[in-house]
Amino acid sequence: MSVNHMELLYAGMQTQLEHINGSLKASVQNLTSSLVCIASTLELLKAFIREHPFETPDAEIYFFKYTKPRFYCWYIYVVELHNILATVPVGTDQMLRDYYMDELGIINRCFKVYSFSYQYYLQDETIKDSEFFLRKNRIEFPIGQEHLTADPEFSTNQDYMFSKFRAYEMLRDFIIRRLRLLYQNPDNVFIAELLASKNRWWSGDKVELIEIAYGIYYTQRINGGKAEISHVIEWLEDSLNIDLSQAYRMFLDIRRRKTISYTKYLDEMREAIHQHIDETNSFKPKKKPQTNG
Structure with missing residues (x-):
């Protein structure tokens, strides 16, 4: 099948x-x-x-x-x-x-x-x-x-x-x-x-949320994988006070991407996390000079 x-x-x-x-x-x-x-x-x-x-x-x-x-x-x-x-x-x-x-x-x-x-x-x-x-x-x-x-x-x-x-x-x-x-x-x-x-609100593009929604859906992390994509989208809508009624159409646009990644925003998220961790790991606070008491 x-x-x-x-x-x-x-x-x-x-x-x-x-x-x-x-x-x-x-x-x-x-x-x-x-x-x-x-x-x-x-x-x-x-x-x-x-x-x-x-x-x-x-x-x-x-x-x-x-x-x-x-x-x-x-x-x-x-x-x-x-x-x-x-x-x-x-x-x-x-x-x-x-x-x-x-x-x-x-x-x-x-x-x-x-x-x-x-x-x-x-x-x-x-x-x-x-x-x-x-x-x-x-x-x-x-x-x-x-x-x-x-x-x-x-x-x-x-x-x-x-x-x-x-x-x-x-x-x-x-x-x-x-x-x-x-x-x-x-x-x-x-x-x-x-x-x-x-209320919390989404300040990015709707298509970015669609990447997140389908990422959650295809990795089957909600309700043991039983949640439909519509359930994930409704959850994001309720949580972030946004209308994603064109979700399926936007996902079709994602599938049609030719010059950019299918997961442009998810890639951006990954890079932001890696950059933050790298910067945190490379940061070395200056030692305070010791004073003779």
């Missing part, structure tokens, strides 16, 4: 979704086009594994445990996000808070109902991987899929649930961001100014 092919396919899907919606963090502007984009990408994914059969059971497990859920979660997320935004009440901030808290409760209830599978997902356990992620072991009505008609060539007992967990975690992050905005914009002017004074 070509990792590079999977990454290109995923990046292409993300770029198309961004072009359709602007930013999925805010809305789903065109549900039909978004679903067509994701569904067509999944068809390409299915065609690829049909043409390139898995060489080992471990390769098949990895695909249905990690790769397919990474793609399919976006289908679930887009539908659920559209439904949430379509029924947001018009009213006071308290009404909005209550609405989003109810939606958060629905998500948490799902995690509780499927607590065994969710803990297996969270802990990245492996003991039941053969039962969960090999197609030959698929049962007729897997847990959580009682009302779905799944393609046995392209589904296992748990890949759908792992996709749903990923999607619901993304929805939870979206709702928490909305709630944070509601609570960070109080009517009291003094409180609002106090919160604003604590």
Whole structure:
């Protein structure tokens, strides 16, 4: 299974979704086009594994445990996000808070109902991987899929649930961001100014942050490597009060660089650290002259 092919396919899907919606963090502007984009990408994914059969059971497990859920979660997320935004009440901030808290409760209830599978997902356990992620072991009505008609060539007992967990975690992050905005914009002017004074902000170019974001993502240092690039970007946005909604497009620009390094800013950071350490190591304080007491 070509990792590079999977990454290109995923990046292409993300770029198309961004072009359709602007930013999925805010809305789903065109549900039909978004679903067509994701569904067509999944068809390409299915065609690829049909043409390139898995060489080992471990390769098949990895695909249905990690790769397919990474793609399919976006289908679930887009539908659920559209439904949430379509029924947001018009009213006071308290009404909005209550609405989003109810939606958060629905998500948490799902995690509780499927607590065994969710803990297996969270802990990245492996003991039941053969039962969960090999197609030959698929049962007729897997847990959580009682009302779905799944393609046995392209589904296992748990890949759908792992996709749903990923999607619901993304929805939870979206709702928490909305709630944070509601609570960070109080009517009291003094409180609002106090919160604003604590904000940190990025004074460099946005593309530099994108290098950092993808560096963190590809080295898999957050949440045991489970964090999506969107999670890393949202974390940087929240921490540094900046809009990185064009992140995928900016990363494409980085990939197209011809005359400068793909990691220009990261290289600059490395050089700055090396220079500081070299200067510190070479610094020799002058000895005070000894005086005869």
